[in-house]
Amino acid sequence: MRIGINCGHTVSGQPGCGAVGRIDESVETRSVGKELIKIFEAKGHAVYDCTNDYASSTSENLATIVAMAERQPLDLFVSIHFNAGGGKGTEVYTYGGKAFDEAVNVCKGLAALGFRNRGVKDGSSLYVVRRTSARAMLIEVCFVDTDDAEKYRSIGYRRVAEAIYAAITNDTAAIPASASGNSADTAVIVNELKSLGILSNTDLWIRYCGKDSNIYWFCRKLRDYAYAKEKGETAESEYGEINDIAWDLNYRGVISDMMLWEKYMRNDTNVYWLLRKGLHWCRTH
Numbered sequence: 001m002r003i004g005i006n007c008g009h010t011v012s013g014q015p016g017c018g019a020v021g022r023i024d025e026s027v028e029t030r031s032v033g034k035e036l037i038k039i040f041e042a043k044g045h046a047v048y049d050c051t052n053d054y055a056s057s058t059s060e061n062l063a064t065i066v067a068m069a070e071r072q073p074l075d076l077f078v079s080i081h082f083n084a085g086g087g088k089g090t091e092v093y094t095y096g097g098k099a100f101d102e103a104v105n106v107c108k109g110l111a112a113l114g115f116r117n118r119g120v121k122d123g124s125s126l127y128v129v130r131r132t133s134a135r136a137m138l139i140e141v142c143f144v145d146t147d148d149a150e151k152y153r154s155i156g157y158r159r160v161a162e163a164i165y166a167a168i169t170n171d172t173a174a175i176p177a178s179a180s181g182n183s184a185d186t187a188v189i190v191n192e193l194k195s196l197g198i199l200s201n202t203d204l205w206i207r208y209c210g211k212d213s214n215i216y217w218f219c220r221k222l223r224d225y226a227y228a229k230e231k232g233e234t235a236e237s238e239y240g241e242i243n244d245i246a247w248d249l250n251y252r253g254v255i256s257d258m259m260l261w262e263k264y265m266r267n268d269t270n271v272y273w274l275l276r277k278g279l280h281w282c283r284t285h
């Protein structure tokens with residue numbers, strides 16, 4: 001299949017960026033979309049990344065996306081988005097609301113993960129649906145500003161991407177490990193977290209890290225944060241280390257936009273989220 005995949009919007013904080021609620025649309029469209037690209041590539045499909053990170057306006061972002069999609073003939077164009085405005089569930093927009101198999105199956109596949117199925121809707125007014133020559137669908141995975149966000153976090157972007165892949169292709173065979181970005185240093189990180197007294201059951205955590213790269217990422221960040229604290233340094237002051245971390249995470253396919261993540265790592269919000277989530281996870285698992 002020749003597929004064009006667009007991680008919706010520009011990167012966070014830029015003109016044309018996505019909605020921000022309990023999660024950040026621009027960040028999550030990239031987590032899901034880049035993972036989806038990796039899965040399609042690992043399965044031998046021709047994938048065209050139609051993502052535009054920086055634009056001067058929303059309309060420039062949309063025009064750039066469509067231009068990228070139109071550079072080659074495609075069997076399908078998929079734009080990944082997250083909804084906002086207080087609702088729950090998944091919906092897929094197509095031209096004229098046409099309920100073609102891939103669109104219907106994406107709704108069903110994401111509903112099977114626990115999101116409400118809001119169905120296939122008319123996306124004729126959406127620029128990237130209207131202006132692309134290929135069959136197109138815009139997926140609103142879930143809402144960024146309701147309980148959907150927590151549901152999405154616990155499911156993880158990888159399972160969302162895998163569900164979208166299976167829905168589009170009807171291929172339910174296992175995703176090759178090379179697509180998942182698993183790391184050989186998981187055991188090292190988990191054992192370090194144990195030595196820091198942050199967790200105790202290393203077998204359990206190694207298993208979790210292998211299953212979900214969000215958790216791997218979290219363990220890695222927590223380890224680095226804890227070490228920085230032990231040394232009496234703040235994570236924010238470790239600019240060199242932040243560069244290294246961003247590069248490494250990018251290399252492993254956990255993140256796609258290094259500049260964006262470096263910026264996040266330099267402010268405390270992310271670290272706060274990390275610690276809050278970590279505490280919650282430790283208490284409930």
Ligand SMILES: [Zn+2]
Pocket residue numbers: 008009018019025081082083
């Ligand atoms: Zn959007």
